[in-house]
Amino acid sequence: MKGPDIVWYLAVAAFLFTTGALGVLIRRSPLIILLSLEIMLNGANLALIAFSRFHGQGDGQIFALTVMAIAASEVVVGLGLIVAMAKRRLDLDVDKLRTLRG
Amino acid sequence: MIAAAWICLFAPLGAALLITLAGQRLSRRGAGYLATGSVGVSFVAALVTFALLLGDSPGDRSHPSTAWHWLTAGSYTFDLGILVDQLSVFMMLIVAGVGFLIVAYSIGYMEGDDEERRYFAYMALFVFSMLLLVQAGNLLILLAGWGLVGLSSYLLIGFWHDRPSAVAAAKKAFIMNALGDATMALALFLLVQQTGSLDFGVVFPAAGGLSTTVANLVALGLLGGAVAKSAQLPLQTWLPDAMEGPTPVSALIHAATMVTAGVYLIVRTSALFEAAPKVQELSAGLGAATLLVAGLIALVQTDIKRVIAYSTMSQIGYMFLAVGIGAYATGMFHLMTHAFFKALLFMAAGIVIHALAGEQDLREMGGLRSFLPRTYWAFLVGGLALAGMPVFSGFFSKDPILSSALAEGWYGELLWVVGMVGCFLTGLYTFRMIFLAFWGEAKVSDVHAPVKDVPGISLGVPVAVLTVLAAIAGFLQVFELWTPVSDWLDPVAPPLVVPSTSQEVVSSLCAVLLGLAGIGIAWWIYGARKAEAPASLPLLEHKFYFDELYDAIFYRPAVLLSQGLLRFVERPLVFGSLRELGEGMRELGQATRNLQTGLVRTYAFAIAASVTVVTVVLVAVR
Numbered sequence: 001m002k003g004p005d006i007v008w009y010l011a012v013a014a015f016l017f018t019t020g021a022l023g024v025l026i027r028r029s030p031l032i033i034l035l036s037l038e039i040m041l042n043g044a045n046l047a048l049i050a051f052s053r054f055h056g057q058g059d060g061q062i063f064a065l066t067v068m069a070i071a072a073s074e075v076v077v078g079l080g081l082i083v084a085m086a087k088r089r090l091d092l093d094v095d096k097l098r099t100l101r102g
Numbered sequence: 103m104i105a106a107a108w109i110c111l112f113a114p115l116g117a118a119l120l121i122t123l124a125g126q127r128l129s130r131r132g133a134g135y136l137a138t139g140s141v142g143v144s145f146v147a148a149l150v151t152f153a154l155l156l157g158d159s160p161g162d163r164s165h166p167s168t169a170w171h172w173l174t175a176g177s178y179t180f181d182l183g184i185l186v187d188q189l190s191v192f193m194m195l196i197v198a199g200v201g202f203l204i205v206a207y208s209i210g211y212m213e214g215d216d217e218e219r220r221y222f223a224y225m226a227l228f229v230f231s232m233l234l235l236v237q238a239g240n241l242l243i244l245l246a247g248w249g250l251v252g253l254s255s256y257l258l259i260g261f262w263h264d265r266p267s268a269v270a271a272a273k274k275a276f277i278m279n280a281l282g283d284a285t286m287a288l289a290l291f292l293l294v295q296q297t298g299s300l301d302f303g304v305v306f307p308a309a310g311g312l313s314t315t316v317a318n319l320v321a322l323g324l325l326g327g328a329v330a331k332s333a334q335l336p337l338q339t340w341l342p343d344a345m346e347g348p349t350p351v352s353a354l355i356h357a358a359t360m361v362t363a364g365v366y367l368i369v370r371t372s373a374l375f376e377a378a379p380k381v382q383e384l385s386a387g388l389g390a391a392t393l394l395v396a397g398l399i400a401l402v403q404t405d406i407k408r409v410i411a412y413s414t415m416s417q418i419g420y421m422f423l424a425v426g427i428g429a430y431a432t433g434m435f436h437l438m439t440h441a442f443f444k445a446l447l448f449m450a451a452g453i454v455i456h457a458l459a460g461e462q463d464l465r466e467m468g469g470l471r472s473f474l475p476r477t478y479w480a481f482l483v484g485g486l487a488l489a490g491m492p493v494f495s496g497f498f499s500k501d502p503i504l505s506s507a508l509a510e511g512w513y514g515e516l517l518w519v520v521g522m523v524g525c526f527l528t529g530l531y532t533f534r535m536i537f538l539a540f541w542g543e544a545k546v547s548d549v550h551a552p553v554k555d556v557p558g559i560s561l562g563v564p565v566a567v568l569t570v571l572a573a574i575a576g577f578l579q580v581f582e583l584w585t586p587v588s589d590w591l592d593p594v595a596p597p598l599v600v601p602s603t604s605q606e607v608v609s610s611l612c613a614v615l616l617g618l619a620g621i622g623i624a625w626w627i628y629g630a631r632k633a634e635a636p637a638s639l640p641l642l643e644h645k646f647y648f649d650e651l652y653d654a655i656f657y658r659p660a661v662l663l664s665q666g667l668l669r670f671v672e673r674p675l676v677f678g679s680l681r682e683l684g685e686g687m688r689e690l691g692q693a694t695r696n697l698q699t700g701l702v703r704t705y706a707f708a709i710a711a712s713v714t715v716v717t718v719v720l721v722a723v724r
Contacts, residue, residue, distance in 0.1 A: 024706050
């Protein structure tokens, strides 16, 4: 097999995933949270594709394509919500959107 | 023949369903005609069956027929099957014949009632149930019919449901009958376990092979059912109360047919009873005790229908006595004549009650002979038949029972003495009733105009027919000289005793003399008024304190128990625990609501942390 060892791919994937997760947990702007989610998904995709190459099978790649399609739809919905919030002049801060508090 | 028997069975059911489903589309009168017609069809079908059965050779008159397999449980199968033989045809003729007359009588009697359609639907349902009972081809179907007649009896006793007393009487009858149904069902369970079947053809031949204990238990269970249905001691208290139902109901169900089902059951299952001779003797003893107790209580009753009800219990006591000592055909013959004269007495009493606009108290009657001469004659014929006076039907059917008892050893002689006392009492209470109602000074100036001895075709014709039958039906069997009834029934249940001629002569003579003595005393006290009746007989007026006894033994403890349970179990445990459960849930919710912060990032953190922990644990465990 050509190219670097699989460990490198996984390391990059883990780094991307962690970066995204930290973004989701730390940032308060819904737009950034959506971006961070995308980074998490891409980290996962990278791991899938790396394993797919490693095993010489196409399954992981197909799965990654599915994840991308779903990520695209999710972003459409998320951005739509953010646009709707902005139009109503609500604060773009997830800590202030807590009407579902128990 | 089989087809006719099936038609006989299902015609009344069809009428009951039609009347129920048609509702308002059927006129009230139409419902009456439909019910009467269907029972008439049954009677004709029964006659046809009888005629065809006559054509068979005497040894080959038992014809089972199966409609379909009803129940299958493991290796047991139960068929919806009927059995046409001498005994079932005998009962079919009585049920459908007397039933036809009484349903026809009901058209006139119930006219103007608010719920005639319901009444006629119930009546037709009853006739179907009774026919199912007598035609059943196995004990399970018999039990189904047994339960259905109990149900129709309940419905009809409580027919006037706006009277609390009628509702209470209906409940009482149903509960007492349910007790009998239960013991009977237990006996059937035991039979299935022992013989693997409930078909007459399998069970009866196997009866001899049962162990003594099993045979005794089975016979006791069946006897329990018979005693409850036939209002014998100790389950007799429901029958007098059942007089709350309309009078034709009393005539059909509580005199002519349903209450004699116990006698039929013992004759039908005679093989099982013969395997348990002690239980069979017990049934004779219970019959004797009942005929005495009921005869005594009848002496002080003031309600005309209750007098007849107690006389019914007493007469069924004679039948139990007969089948208990093994004189099956004799008992069945008395069942038939009793159906005629007792239905006659009830229907004549119904005309009297109708004429007096609902008055049933004997003390308020008197001198009715001049207002209702034809009814008086009908009543007199019924009374003479009941008292067993010669040439009337009761004479020919009651006396062989007593002479059979005389042929049965010391136990039989004891029963014979009780039966003789019963004869005396029968004459006394019957004619007390007749003299009180029809003789003496008139207490009413006139009777209810529309029925003034022109009771109409519907009321009059059935009474006339039954008067003739009560007078002459006895000639169907004249002692040993002419015995078509015994010849007909003996192949089904061969008699265990046959009285000798001298016993018959002695017994009949004594019975007639004692009956005459009873009538004479009744005339002396109530007819000629030359002596005063004892003012008060508390023991008899309280019906030997049976109701009070059952009240104290069963009712009060049950009430106390349920009150105690309500107070110490229901309220603290059941109600209390439910409330506690609700409160606890609410508190739990209050405590956990703070977990829902509404902060998306907290949720995300919780998910991430949980996934991490789970992953770490999984990896560590591996």
